[in-house]
Amino acid sequence: MYWGVDLGGTKIECAVLDEQHQVLARKRVPTEAAKGMQHIISQIGLAIDLCRTETGSSPKQLGIGTPGSVDPQTGLLKNSNTQAINNQPFYSELQKALSIPVKIANDANCFALAEAQMGAVKDQYPDASVVFGVIMGTGTGGGIVIDGKVLNGRHGIGGEWGHAHLDASGGKCYCGDTGCTERILAGPSLERFYEEQSGVKRSLKDIYAAYNAGTDEVANQTMERLIHFFGLGLSNIINVLDPDVIVLGGGVSNLDILYTLGVESVKKHVFNPSFHTPIIKPKLGDSAGVFGAALL
Incomplete structure (x- = not known):
């Protein structure tokens, strides 16, 4: 069996898959991150216990997915939105527990x-x-899989597309840099651009509807900005990595124009006379995180 845990800011999910990748059990518990790292570890244990009860078996090993990554040099977790485990020996403490x-x-x-x-x-x-897997949702990130294995990289930041510099107009990022991809292509960043230009606060869903209706010039500007920088940002990945497939995920990936106008925008910047990289929609939705953890 494959056991995986998806550690989120508000929930922890454990899933158990069989060798054919069929789901045998799937349980969720609250993260309760404000109570600290040891409590988070105990909640992970609780989620595992619930799956242990349902399957009648215990894990021999465990995969866990989390925002952020373990620094290979220090062993400490970094860049997680669950602040209680940043700069902590979360990985070693979890294995010990x-x-x-x-x-x-x-x-x-x-x-x-x-x-x-x-x-x-x-x-x-x-x-x-x-x-190459792209996350475009509340934040922006990426992951690289080569021959069925994750490429973590020397610093544990392999695929961190969200914090590659894209354009200074994105402004200051929480990471300390300016103009990160996340500051331009994430859902909240697109909503912020619309509000700055129009003085009106609208959801990305409503902005996209107004763009499709052709009734809102600022909505047009927002979507044109998305398409331009989507093409520029992904072309940089293709020029360096040249993946066989790119799969998009996150809420922004639901916008159909990414697979039409977005692909045309990518073509303009790729360092090749022709363009053949498939850019596809995901299949697994919010299940991907915990399933991928199990597959680790």
């Missing part, structure tokens, strides 16, 4: 792994060797 081997990866890596082995890539391009 569970007394089993644990493998941890960034949630975008888990998304890419799940879509590559169980989801849209497996269905449509089963022979793909290099897969």
Whole structure:
């Protein structure tokens, strides 16, 4: 069996898969991050216990996906939106508490792994060797899977597309840099741009509806900005990594124009006379994180 845990800011989910990747159990508990790292670890244990009861078995090893990553040099967790575990020996403490081997990866890596082995890539391009998974939602990130394995990188930041510099107009990012991809292509960043230009606060869903209706010039500007920088940002990935497939995830990935005008925008910047990289929609939705953790 494959056991995985998806650690989120508000919930912890545990899932158990069989060898055919069928779901045997799936349980959620609250994270309760304000109570600190040791409490989070105990909640992970609780989620595992609930799955243990349902399946009648215990994990021999565990995969866990989380925002952020473990620094290979220090062993400390970094860049997680669950602040209680940042700069803490979360990984080693979790292994100690569970007394089993644990493998941890960034949630975008888990998304890419799940879509590559169980989801849209497996269905449509089963022979793909290099897969780049994009998260465009509340934040922006990426994950790299090569021959079925996650590429974590020397610093544990492999695929961190969300904090590559894209354009200074994005402004200051929480990471300390300016103009990060996340500050331009994440859902809240698109909503912020619309509000700055129009003086009106609207959801991305409403902005997109107004764009499709052709009734709002600022909505047009917002979507044109998205398309331009989506093409520029993804072309940089293709020029460096040249993946076989790119799979999009997160709320922004539901916008159909990314697969039409967005693809045309990518073509303009790719360093090749022609463009053949499939850019596809995901299959697994919010299940990808916990499934990818199990597959680690």
